[in-house]
Amino acid sequence: MSRAYIFSLVGLVLGVIIGGSAYLLFRIFPAALTSVLVLVVIYKLCGINHLDGLADFGDGVVAHGSSEKKVTAMKDVNLGTGGVAFIIMILIANYAIINSMQQILLPLSLLVAEVSAKQSMIAFAAFSKSLHKGFGQIMIDKTGNREFLIGLVISVAAIYFVLGPLGLAMLAASQLAAVYLVVVAKRNFGGATGDGIGATNEICRTVALAAALTFGGVLPWMRW
16 A cells, blocks of 8 residues: 555546546436436446445544544444435535536546545545554555655646646645545544545545536636
8 A cells, every 4th residue: 555646547547437438428318317327337436435434434523522432433333414414415416516517528527536536535644644453544554745746746647638727726626625634534533544535535526526617617628
């Protein structure tokens, strides 16, 4: 896991598949149905482990009491109200954004959003302190400024080639969100876990897509 920057390349591959799928689906199905199918493609390819991390993270954040009680709520195998709320909000937001975006912009935005999400995971791990043992602890302990910067260079190069200034705005928004989640994790739990990494992936993908929708008519992005 000392080469965490590889996640940016993984995001690029996944983004190409997701964006290509969206391009084809929009030529077959109505926009509303395509928006649902794009979400199916995302979670079919990426799995639901990160979504599960988002749910656990949400349970911990909304729990009342000390950091120890919040960590206990986060580690509880039962899904709580906070987890349900976080998942519902992310899924609704993704659906609304995908359904509202220009069809010509959506495939490229999905590609950039996936790269941004994976780079956000690197950022979260690099700037966090691990809370307890597990896969998350391994990634957090072995990810530092070097891995973050290499991943960032890879991400910037790929994203600028795909969407120019708009893509960079999407990446910047997702990185700011990742740093904010580092603060949230430290304030609520005293450190970070694998659930925080998963939550970062889900939240920062949505933030990147929201930036594309918001600035798509303002910043240049067409490179041909």
